[in-house]
Amino acid sequence: MTNSEPQRITLPPLQITLHDEQKVSLQWLPQSQPKSNLPAVEPQPELSDAWKQWVALNKLMNLPDAVLVERMVEKGVDVKLALDAVSQASDHPYFKAGEQFVQLLQKVESMWKIQHQLASLSEAAQTVDRKPTISRSEFLDHYYAKNTPLILTNIIKNWKALERWTPEYLRQHYGEAKVEIQAGRDGDPEYELNLERHRKTVKFSEYIDWVISGQETNDYYMVANNGNLDRPEMKGLLNDIEICTEYLDPNQTRGRIFFWFGPAGTVTPLHHDPVNLFLAQVSGRKLVRLMPPSQTPFVYNQVGVFSRVDLENPDYQKYPLFKNVRPIEFILEPGEVIFIPVGWWHHVRSLETSISVSMTNFVFPNHYEWKYPNLGR
Known part of the structure; x- marks a missing residue:
C-alpha cells in the first residue's frame, strides 16, 4: 500500500479516520444544543454557608426546629430555604460527626447537672x-x-x-481628671460583648453630674x-x-x-x-x-x-x-x-x-x- 491521504468518515457524533497500515482513530465531534421553546429556568437561591453553619450549631444545641425557622425568616431568609435547611441538616455526614463530638461534651454537662441536682436537695x-x-x-x-x-x-x-467617697468629695479632688466610662449601653443589648464600641472619655466632674442627676439608668457606667x-x-x-x-x-x-x-x-x-x-x-x-x-x-x-x-x-x-x-x-x-x-x-x-x-x-x-x-x- 502506498502512502496516501487519510480517509475520514463522519458519522455524528463520531469522525472516523483511516490511516495507512490499517490504523483507525476516532474523534467525538462537538455537539450544538438544540433550541428550545421552553422559558429559561432561573437559578434557585441557595442558603449561605454562614446560615448552614448557624443551623447546624443550633440543632446540635437542641434548639427546636420551629424556633430556628422562625429566626431565619425574621432575618429575611426565604421560608422554603429555611425549612429545607433545618429539616435536612441532620442527614449531612458532617453533622453526624459533630453529633458524636457533642456526646463528649454532654458527658461533662451530665456531671454538672448531677451536682446541681444534689445541691438542690439542701436549702444551705x-x-x-x-x-x-x-x-x-x-x-x-x-x-x-x-x-x-x-x-x-x-x-x-x-x-x-x-466616709470620703461622696460625689462632692470626688468632684472636689478628682473632678478635672479625664476618666473612661461605658456609654450608650441602653441601645445595645450586647453592650458587654461590644465593649470597645462603648468606651468614652469624659471629665470626671461631667460624669459625676450624670450620676447624681437622679435618673435610674443603665446607659452609662464606670x-x-x-x-x-x-x-x-x-x-x-x-x-x-x-x-x-x-x-x-x-x-x-x-x-x-x-x-x-x-x-x-x-x-x-x-x-x-x-x-x-x-x-x-x-x-x-x-x-x-x-x-x-x-x-x-x-x-x-x-x-x-x-x-x-x-x-x-x-x-x-x-x-x-x-x-x-x-x-x-x-x-x-x-x-x-x-x-x-x-x-x-x-x-x-x-x-x-x-x-x-x-x-x-x-x-x-x-x-x-x-x-x-x-x-x-
Whole structure:
C-alpha cells in the first residue's frame, strides 16, 4: 500500500479516520444544543454557608426546629430555604460527626447537672456564709480552695473611702481628671460583648453630674474594664483604702484593683469571671444573684464569659434550659465584701447610686487556663 491521504468518515457524533497500515482513530465531534421553546429556568437561591453553619450549631444545641425557622425568616431568609435547611441538616455526614463530638461534651454537662441536682436537695445551697472576718488559713481551706462564696462584713471597716467617697468629695479632688466610662449601653443589648464600641472619655466632674442627676439608668457606667485606678490622676483614691493583707497582696495592685461608680439601675449582666475576686461595697446597695458553675449547662454560655440570657427577663422559648437555674439572691450592703469564686455566675444590679471596688490580687494563686466558646459570633 502506498502512502496516501487519510480517509475520514463522519458519522455524528463520531469522525472516523483511516490511516495507512490499517490504523483507525476516532474523534467525538462537538455537539450544538438544540433550541428550545421552553422559558429559561432561573437559578434557585441557595442558603449561605454562614446560615448552614448557624443551623447546624443550633440543632446540635437542641434548639427546636420551629424556633430556628422562625429566626431565619425574621432575618429575611426565604421560608422554603429555611425549612429545607433545618429539616435536612441532620442527614449531612458532617453533622453526624459533630453529633458524636457533642456526646463528649454532654458527658461533662451530665456531671454538672448531677451536682446541681444534689445541691438542690439542701436549702444551705441557696445561702452564702456571712462572717465578720476569718483567718487566712480558714479562708483558704473552706472557701478559696473549695470554690465557695463568702460575705465578709468587717474587713474594710477602716477604709477612709467609706466616709470620703461622696460625689462632692470626688468632684472636689478628682473632678478635672479625664476618666473612661461605658456609654450608650441602653441601645445595645450586647453592650458587654461590644465593649470597645462603648468606651468614652469624659471629665470626671461631667460624669459625676450624670450620676447624681437622679435618673435610674443603665446607659452609662464606670466599670472595671475602664481601668481608671491605673490613671496617674486617679491613683490617689488608693490611699483611701487598705489592702487586707490576710488575703490580699499589697505589692500587686496595678491592673488588679478596679473602681465601679454609677447610678441606680446599672447592671452587670450574667457572666462569670476567669479569676477569684473580692467585691467591696463602699456606698449604695447592690442586688447580687449568684449561681455555681454546676449551673453552666443551663445559662447558654455561647460567647466568652457571658450568658445569652437576660436574667431579669428570660425568654424561655429561646432558652428553655434556663428554667433550671436557681440563683442565690442577696443585697450587698455598704461596708460588706463578697468573695466571688472563679467560675461562679453572677448578675449585679445597683439599687442606688453606687461605688464599689473589686480586687483580684490574692496571696494565693489566681491564674487559670480557660477555653472560651465563640458560637455564631
